[in-house]
Amino acid sequence: MSFTALVCDSTAALPQEFVEKHGVSVIPLYLKVGDVTYRDRVDISAEEFYQRLPSCNPLPTTSQPSAGDFVALYQDLVERGATGIISIHLSAGISGTINSATLAAAEIDSVPIEIVDTESTSVAVMFAVEAGVWALEAGATMEEALIPIRRVVEQQKLVFSVDTLEYLYKGGRIGGAAALVGSLLQFKPLLYFSEGKIDALERVRTSKRALVRMAELLADWMGSEEPVRVGVIEADCPDRGQALAELARQHMNVADLGIHTLTPVLGAHGGNGTVGLCCCPLSAFQWG
Structure with missing residues (x-):
């Protein structure tokens, strides 16, 4: 057929x-931890990876x-x-x-x-x-x-926050956000994709404020009336993922919402504690 x-x-x-x-x-994609190469989501689970990541030296690499x-x-x-x-x-x-x-x-x-x-x-x-x-x-x-x-x-629009830029910086995926390196002791970065590369959007002072600001930004971009599909992304921080989901519901007209664990390959560049919000108007999915 x-x-x-x-x-x-x-x-x-x-x-x-x-x-x-x-x-x-x-x-x-491929993930190398120590001397072992894994197939992302095939040979290693997210749970196992995030348990191991904080103690990895050198940091995992991807291809x-x-x-x-x-x-x-x-x-x-x-x-x-x-x-x-x-x-x-x-x-x-x-x-x-x-x-x-x-x-x-x-x-x-x-x-x-x-x-x-x-x-x-x-x-x-x-x-x-x-x-x-x-x-x-x-x-x-x-x-x-x-x-x-x-x-x-x-x-679609995606905004995310990391606990540290170390993984993105050492992995070479930091793009325009490189300007923030060394200035994050008192700030949390809000990052997004600009022309396909990771760039800095804003800095906020606390993790809690980062969650609120992500929801506010997506609501500004999507509007509060347009039905939207929402995906929350979290890396070993389910409580923060749930909190961000609730904020999304408060700020936008959510048609459906899912919470998704960041895959090991992406987690290798974001690190434990990464959380993000991706939204897209429901109307964009329509065909015919």
Whole structure:
């Protein structure tokens, strides 16, 4: 049976049940802890990783899937009947995953392959995948499904806060937020994606204020009346995740909300205590 395949990487916050139910193909990034290399969300769980991270020396490192990994996945999908592939991934500004996917797509000439750079990560990738799944299952063609996917990519917003910039700084993912390094003893940074790279948005004095300010910022961007889908991201700080979820409900017209644990690969760059808020207008997901 012919179908349009959806591919994403492991940084997406997709629940495993959703992946299995809708046939989404997830390609893992790699995480090196000490001398051992793990496949993100396959060989190591978030719980185990965050227990180990504070004592890791040297810090864990990460790497993207190879072009060969993508070629193998794309070829398998073609052999299973895919007549087109939509491959949705975290920002090229923080990872080489898009580059690997693009190189692999150039080697597959039997079906069209569309590479989508979300210019963000985590729940933003999840939202784009969900938009594609729902459109395809409603009868959309590959080109038609790309319309809500790209709309979600354009309209989603993600803000997050870390307890320390050490992981982002040493991992080389800090972008414009580098200016904050060394000035955080009395401040918590609010970070966001600007043109696909991590940049500084604001500084606040306490973790509690950071949660409130994230909800306020998203409400400013989304509006208080527009129905929005909300994803809360947390790394080994479920209480803060729950508090941020409640603040989101107070500040916005929440159509649905999920709380998602930051995957180990992303946690390696954010660290324990990272918490974030991703929102997208519900209307962006509509097709047909």
